[in-house]
Amino acid sequence: MLDNITLKDERRIANHELISEYIYTYRYPEEEHSLCQLEMRAFFNTDTDSNFIKSKVKVDPSRSPFMKDRIEVMYEGNSLSEIMEQVTKLRLGESTFSVSFINFKEMGNSKKISYKERNQIERDLGWKIDADFDLHHPDYAFGLIRLNDYWYFGEHVESEPVWLHHVKKPHSYSTALGTRLARSLCNIAVPDPEGISVIDPCCGIGNVLVEALSMQINISGRDINPLVTKGSRKNIAHFGYECDVTTGPIETSPEGYDVAIIDLPYNLYTHITQEEQLSILKHANRIADKVVVVTVDTIDHMVEEAGFQVKDRCIARKARFSRQVLVCE
Incomplete structure (x- = not known):
């Protein structure tokens, strides 16, 4: 990644120079598993038995009764320390932000993270971002997720059960x-x-x-x-x-x-x-x-x-x- 880039620059790079990757998390009762997979195939032309799916297709998670989160990947790495280093390059100016660690349940081979540990990681990551933190009404909501021992960070959209x-x-x-x-x-x-x-x-x-x-x-x-x-x-x-x-x-x-x-x-x-x-x-x-x-x-x-x-x-x-x-x- 480039040094000291703004979120606008990050989006420009994602939209014009690279193809963005999105991570969607899922939750469904077993009796609706088959229905959920058919919906996945309609959106992404593939499905999974896991509770997450990665795709280059952008979907509003509130459309689906099964999607819970969407993260547009900005940074990724083999460790949390790599993510910590990368987010220091982000400049939000006068904008506020929040960070949510999504691993409140098992995600692939990655185990569920306790509330206390998630809370600490969110605080540590937040200190690395040069902007004001706002838990309730942030200008930008970011998400962190660990999938199969690999880490991803990006803009986070939480599904609304419309x-x-x-x-x-x-x-x-x-x-x-x-x-x-x-x-x-x-x-x-x-x-x-x-x-x-x-x-x-x-x-x-x-x-x-x-x-x-x-x-x-x-x-x-x-x-x-x-x-x-x-x-x-x-x-x-x-x-x-x-x-x-x-x-x-x-x-x-x-x-x-x-x-x-x-x-x-x-x-x-x-x-x-x-x-x-x-x-x-x-x-x-x-x-x-x-x-x-x-x-x-x-x-x-x-x-x-x-x-x-x-x-x-x-x-x-x-x-x-x-x-x-x-x-x-």
Whole structure:
């Protein structure tokens, strides 16, 4: 690294001369492991059984119900002393900062660090940075993490559990997708929202719509039941979002969408037939190039008959109830 560089210089180097590397930490219940990995593959084109992943892809950690932290790597080394030496080159001017040591649990082969030891390392590292420390409202938040006995330091972004704010809605159905699953589906379907148009043609009460809108995904909703679409509109407005939600069957839905997200109706709670399910998939192929389908049954034969191929999949479990998530193109 260069001597006495400012954070602005560091970012210039990262953005134009080098490709930044990001470290993401994860936390998930075992029953959602498969769903979490499918979301990883959508974001990063790879997955891991570990509770962290390194990538050159930048993602807002608040998008995922599983991500907890993101560190944009500025310095790295074989020891803490190497990091200590490198951060002395950083100049923040009048800006304030904070430092968080992320190893509050095991990370790869690196053991969990006790609170007392983490606190001491944060203080020692903070003394090396030529700026004022501010724990509560810093201009810059930095993170330190040790992975497999190697050390990384950089800007730290902590995930905000946005989806939790959407759990309580004015209108809800017991059969509706949970907010965590709905949010992950949006990420699987649209890892990068830029320029992507999306439709949920069986939107129900609007859980997918709310999560997508909270991530600035350009989405429209549609459902055959007018009472359901009325409730969906009220739920969307309740959280301060706006979305076009129309009433009608998928057969009359307009074409030209990049992605469709479909929680496929099924016999456990509706009287839909397999022929009607197949019709939904065929019309999904007409209106969108890519479809993410949620189903309780194995429908690979229907997917193929509708003209799609299953590109990726997972099992999303909740207690004894399981759904399949299929990425179809």
